[in-house]
Each structure stands twice: as C-alpha cells, then as structure tokens.
Amino acid sequence: MIFSAFLESIKFIGHMLPVSFLRIFLGYVYFQQGLARLENGWLDKPILSSRFSDALEMGQVAPFFVYLIEKIGYPYWFYLTFLLIGIEIATGISYLLGYVVRPMSILIAIVTAFQVLAISTHDLTLAKLLLVVHIFLAWIGAGRVLGFDYYFFKRYRGFWW
Amino acid sequence: MKHFFVFVGLVFLGVAFYWGFKSYDNRENARPVLVVYASSSFVSQWGPGPWLKTEFEKNCDCVVEFHEALDTYLLIQKIRSDLGGRGVDLVLSLDTLDLEIAEKQLTWKELQGDWRSWDEGLEGGKSRFFLPYNYSALAFVYRTSDGISKPTSIQDLTLPQFKDQFVLIDPRSSSLGLQFVNWVYQAYGEDMARTLLQQIHQNVKLLAANWSSAYGMFREKQVAMALSYITSPFYHRIEEKSNDIQAILFREGHPLFIEYLGIPEVCENCELAQQFITFLLGDVGQKIIMEKNYMLPIRKKVREGTVFADVPPFHLLKSKYPEKGREFLLSLWVQSRKAQ
Secondary structure (H helix, E strand, O other): HHHHHHHHHHHOOOHHHHHHHHHHHHHHHHHHHHHHHHHHHOOOOOOHHHHHHHHHOOOOHHHHHHHHHHHHHOOOHHHHHHHHHHHHHHHHHHHHHHHHHHHHHHHHHHHHHHHHHHHHHHHHHHHHHHHHHHHHHHHHHHHHHOHHHHHHHHHHHHHHH | OOOHHHHHHHHHHHEEEEEHHHHHOOOHHHEEEEEEEHHHHHHHHOOOHHHHHHHHHHHHHEEEEEEEEOOOHHHHHHHHHHHHHHHEEEEEEEHOOOOOOOOHHHHHHOOOOOOOOOOOOOOHOOOOEEEEEEEEEEEEEEEHOOOOOOOOOHHHHHHHHHOOEEEEEEOOOOOHHHHHHHHHHHHHHHHHHHHHHHHHHHHHEEEOOOOOHHHHHHHOOOOOOOEOOOHHHHHHHHHOOOOOEEEOOOOOOOOOEEEEEOEOOOOHHHHHHHHHHHHOHHHHHHHHHHHHHHEEEEEEEHHHHOOHHHHOOOOOOOOOOOOOOOHHHHHHHHHHHHHH
C-alpha cells in the first residue's frame, strides 16, 4: 500500500517531479556530508570549535553570536557537533526517501540560518542559497512527490506532510 | 509530528551507536601513527611514499601517514602553520638550500649518520640535524629524436639558436629553480651570473612554478629542453623502454641536488621516526627510493647491477651554500628579470 502510494504520487503530482530531483540530490549531499564528519573524527576532536574560531577571526560574526559561541559553542562543542551530524544525516535520509520532509526542511533551514550567521563565512553565498532551497522544499511539501509523505498526506492530511 | 520525532530520534540513536562502536574499535586497534611530511612527488601514488609505507608497516605495528606540500619551501611554511608543528614526526624532501631556512624556522633533533659509507660528494652537505637519503645532479634534458643541436654549457643557453627552446623553474616558488640560480652563481660568480641570467631570461620560453609543471611541458613537447635531473632519463628508460630522452652534460660541471630528512624537536613518535630513517637508509628503503623517485641512493652498492649504475660520468661542480644566503640568490634572480 505504502509503496504503491509512492509511485501513485508521480501520477497525481507529476508536474512537481523535477522538485524531487533537487530534493534527492540534496539528500545525498547531506547524508554523505554527515557520514564524512562522523568518519573524519568530528566527534573526537573539537573541529567545530576551530570553525567557530575561523569565523571569529574573520570578524564577520554578529556580537550576539560571539557571545553564544563563547558561552555555548566552545564548552559544548561535542553536543553541538552531535546535533549537527544527527540533523545532517536525518535530513539526508528524509530527503532521499521523501519522508517527513516538511518538518525536516524547517529544522535544517534553522541549522543553515545559524551557519549563515555564525559559522559559514567562507561559503556564505552557498549557505544563503541552501537556506532558500530548504524553505522552498518545506513550503512546497517536497516529500509528496516520489516520496513516502504522499501516503501519509493522503491518509492524515494536515500541515506536516 | 509523531513520525518526525520518532524518525529523528532513531537517526540520533544510530549516530550515537555508530560513534560508540567506532570509538571502541579505535581503542582496540590503536596503533601509533608516524606523521611524515614530504613533497607531493614523493607521496603521490607514483612516488616512493606508498611503497615505503607498505614495507615499513609490515614490521612496525604502526601506521605511516604521509602529508604533502607542493614544494619544499611551502612544506616548511605548512609545518610551521600546522598548529606550531605539533604532531610532525619526520620531514623529508629538504634540499641543501632549504636546510638553512629549516634550521632557522624549526628546531630539530640531532641525527647520527654513517657518512663514511655513503657516496662521495655527500659529505659537503654534512649537517648535525639532517641526513641525506637520495641525490642526483641538476641537468637539462632533451629528446634526441628532435634532432636539435644541444648546448654544452650554461653560457650556450644565451645563444640565439636556443631562444624559446627550454623551460626554467621559478626560484620564488621552487627549490629546484633556486638551485639553478645557485648553479649559475657557483659556476660564474656574482657579476657574470647576473649578466648570464639576464640573457637566459631573454631565451627562456616558459617559467614553470615547479618541477612537475616544467617536466610536463617538456613531455608535451611544448619545449625542447627542461631543467631536471641527470637521472630523469632513467624514468623513460624503465617505464617507457625508451632512450630518446637524455641528460645534457655541461662543461661547467653539475651541482648535486641532495634531499635530506630531519626529525622536528616537537615529534610525538620520535622513536618510530628514527626506526623509519633506519629503514629508509637501509637496502630495501634505498632501493624503493631509487626505483620510484628516480634519484640515486646514498650508497653506491644499492645501484650496482641496475640501470642506475649507468649515470653518465659528469664533472661535479662542488657547489656550496652561498654565504649571503637564499635571499641573495632570489635577489639575483629578481634583479636579472627586472633588467631584462
């Protein structure tokens, strides 16, 4: 039933099919990125802290975020890294399968917004673009085409599918 | 929303489980890591690095980790910028002209070498902190099939017939390039060297950033001659079964290009680095270096019975480090370019 709904989504919302291409590609990128961080020892060494330091050195961080980085970022780097990796891998799987895409897009959009404001000064343009893409995917409900969200949407309706 | 929270929870659980398992596995299999810095040509898949790693790891119960830099000068800068040099156990690919700057910018452990059993000519570069592990002589190479007349001296490079025929290497970005400037300086002295370099600049077709680029241009036949090593033709002889590429012998003589190794004072696995040096200077290590780096081993015995025994007899230019230092050579180059 759930798998037939997966294919049925193409029939009914077929005009949105290209969106699934974007979603699946982003899913692959996030999944791979999360796993790479896990493999490269982000949970063993304070690599995230050094990224914070880079951002602070470049002097482009808003004063409020400087405070947050000093009070939370440095002392709790492990928990923040764990959160970041978990969210990236969850986003990857969610986007790849088209499952719980809407809430996941909102969550990763919040993470990306933090990156724009506090960390990712090197790839600022890319981070901003990704932020827009996540909002777009959340808005459109991108899991409903070529994804399992279509099944739940048919069954439960509601804002989150 | 229940779906979402369960899904995210499961993913986090998976991440935690995976990390826990990985940490446990790492602790179980923890082996000391020997961090070695070397030039990119040394650590590349075609260079001796991977072969040395495999052979050494067979007996050491350790992991050899190679880190690369584009050129020796950049290598020193990279080590300095890498958390103050922490975690660097061994540095390779230092040449004669690098030793001064290496000694000034980093502190090194003293090394004992069996200098008497090594080739003649190496003694000139004797140092308390660095040991040689391979060498060659600077030379221009050319293709015999091109049928061009070849120069017989550095002075010949200034002749009109060699205009746009050769590639040089920028001494500002490459140690080998700086060695060429030193070659001209040692052979002719300051004033004559300045004049010659000015004239050579007018004839040079391309100025490459490093040896790889220069040799690549030569191989792609963009130029007829390139600054390289007297042992470079052995690569073509062994890998391509071709004798087409030959080294040109100059009457001024050829300076030796010696590569050294050293252990920084800040090493973490210093004992292991010492073991690696013993292996590198032993028969197996020297043979790998000779066959993969296409340079001469420091002990003659290793090259006996191989093609490397056929190095053309060349006049050795006993070059010494210029008293005025590296900066002097660079200024000689820059001034000669400006005067062009």
